Amino acid sequence: MDTSNATQQLFDLWKRQMEEGTQTWMRMMSDAPGRTAFDPAAFWRPFFEQGASAWTRLMGQAPMSPDFMTQWKRFADEWIEMWSQTLSRVMSTDAFAGTLGKYLDQWMVAQGPMKKGGEQAAENMLQSLNLPSRTQVTNLARQMIELEERIERLEDEIRALPGRIRSGASAGQGGTS
Secondary structure (H helix, E strand, O other): OOHHHHHHHHHHHHHHHHHHHHHHHHHHHHHOOOOOOOOOHHHHHHHHHHHHHHHHHHHHOOOOOOOHHHHHHHHHHHHHHHHHHHHHHHHOOHHHHHHHHHHHHHHHHHHHHHHHHHHHHHHHHHHHOOOOOHHHHHHHHHHHHHHHHHHHHHHHHHHHHHHHHHHHHHHHHHHHO
16 A cells, blocks of 8 residues: 555545635634724734644655654654643743733633622522521521530630639638638
8 A cells, every 4th residue: 555645645635625714714703794904814824834844844754654644643742742842832932921911810700790690690599498598508607616615614614613703712711810
């Protein structure tokens, strides 16, 4: 079996799919109302070009191994390493950190009311089922702990009472003689 022909066909198929996907995204973005023409491939093109050059370099190495999966794994490893380095560079920039920070702030602002609404809905559901809510259980546990602490203080004072009575009695006897 001629693996170089099969490899080239697979590469051509992959390249055609990437180009068609890019064209589809470009059509979708330019057809959207109120949007200007946008090239989504502008960001991704360098990555794909690097991948295509890595694939070409890999396939151009001589002698070509008859085991296609070994070559594919080597290509995938190089591709993953390339993405890792690229994303590492992008993620270490101040612009990325700022953008991520803004996104997280917006997400938190959006989640606050939803969380509060969800908690209120859960509390209403528990109340309708005549079950205690988390807040009620927590308050009850706190009250029980405070009650236990009061009981322990009273027990300590009761244990100390006979000693106080004896010391008071001996102090009273010592003063009358």
